[in-house]
Amino acid sequence: MGIDKITLNLGGEGEEPDVINQQGPWILRENWVAVRTLQTLPELVDAGHAFLICSNLSLPFPDESVDTVITNDVPIDQIAYHGPGVQSSEIRRILKSRGQWIKDGAIEETKP
Amino acid sequence: MNSVRSSIYPDSTLRPGESQKRARELFRSGVEGTALNWWAPGEPLPSEESFVLVGVVVWSGYDMNLLDLLNDAVVSTPDRELTAYVFDADLIRSEAEFEAIFPGLGLAHHTPMVGYWKGGALLETGCGYLGRQIVARLFGIDDSLVLKRVSFVPIAR
Numbered sequence: 370m371g372i373d374k375i376t377l378n379l380g381g382e383g384e385e386p387d388v389i390n391q392q393g394p395w396i397l398r399e400n401w402v403a404v405r406t407l408q409t410l411p412e413l414v415d416a417g418h419a420f421l422i423c424s425n426l427s428l429p430f431p432d433e434s435v436d437t438v439i440t441n442d443v444p445i446d447q448i449a450y451h452g453p454g455v456q457s458s459e460i461r462r463i464l465k466s467r468g469q470w471i472k473d474g475a476i477e478e479t480k481p
Numbered sequence: 482m483n484s485v486r487s488s489i490y491p492d493s494t495l496r497p498g499e500s501q502k503r504a505r506e507l508f509r510s511g512v513e514g515t516a517l518n519w520w521a522p523g524e525p526l527p528s529e530e531s532f533v534l535v536g537v538v539v540w541s542g543y544d545m546n547l548l549d550l551l552n553d554a555v556v557s558t559p560d561r562e563l564t565a566y567v568f569d570a571d572l573i574r575s576e577a578e579f580e581a582i583f584p585g586l587g588l589a590h591h592t593p594m595v596g597y598w599k600g601g602a603l604l605e606t607g608c609g610y611l612g613r614q615i616v617a618r619l620f621g622i623d624d625s626l627v628l629k630r631v632s633f634v635p636i637a638r
Contacts, residue, residue: 395590398588398590399588400587400588400590401588401590402590402591402609402610404543404591404609404610405628407610440497442540442541442542442543442630443540444501444538444540444571445497445498445501445540446497446498446499446501446502447498447501447502447505447540447571448571449538449540449571450538450570450571450572450573450574450579450589450592451589451590454540457496457497457498472497473542473632474632477497
């Protein structure tokens with residue numbers, strides 16, 4: 370059974386349904402909780418949310434393999450207090466042609 | 482009321498990374514244009530008898546909402562003997578630096594990082610949800626309002 374469409378929420382904490390939530394390694398720290406719901410990582414996983422833990426600098430997806438990238442309230446192309454933020458170059462690399470970057474609820478870019 | 486968010490995101494035509502970079506450049510002046518006070522890491526702690534120090538980031542709609550609520554609260558009750566200071570949490574590079582500012586804070590997993598000092602002693606500190614609750618309680622802000630965010634959706638590009 371294949372996956373029809375891949376939607377990746379960079380910095381996601383389970384606030385969007387049916388997506389892969391990407392987070393940095395800080396999410397593995399013992400007292401980490403989601404900012405919106407105060408749920409721990411095990412609680413979010415138990416609730417059915419999928420997580421991918423990796424650096425923002427190199428997302429483990431092939432070029433042009435992701436249908437939609439979502440970013441909500443995350444640093445973009447900045448060094449944040451917890452490390453490098455989301456990289457717009459990585460978003461553009463992994464998006465399929467006609468794939469969309471949805472930033473804070475609005476279409477930021479549609480890849481040509 | 483002056484809004485920090487609207488003053489540091491004046492140009493909706495910029496790309497997200499450029500917009501956030503510009504917002505950080507404008508952050509200090511944006512805060513100083515309100516009833517809030519600016520503080521920078523490395524400076525001595527404020528000298529007031531009672532103050533709250535709040536570390537926030539320009540890319541968080543929750544933090545931008547909190548600053549506007551905090552400013553409104555300070556403006557509406559000017560005789561409150563409690564001063565609010567704000568700093569850019571993205572200037573901090575390690576947990577040790579946060580711990581040096583807020584002893585006992587622990588893992589700084591989310592903004593805002595908040596401390597409440599009285600008589601030279603740090604009485605309370607917390608980050609994320611807890612930090613927002615501390616600010617809400619001390620400044621008489623409705624709990625439910627500090628859990629909301631302002632939108633970054635561009636008006637036009």
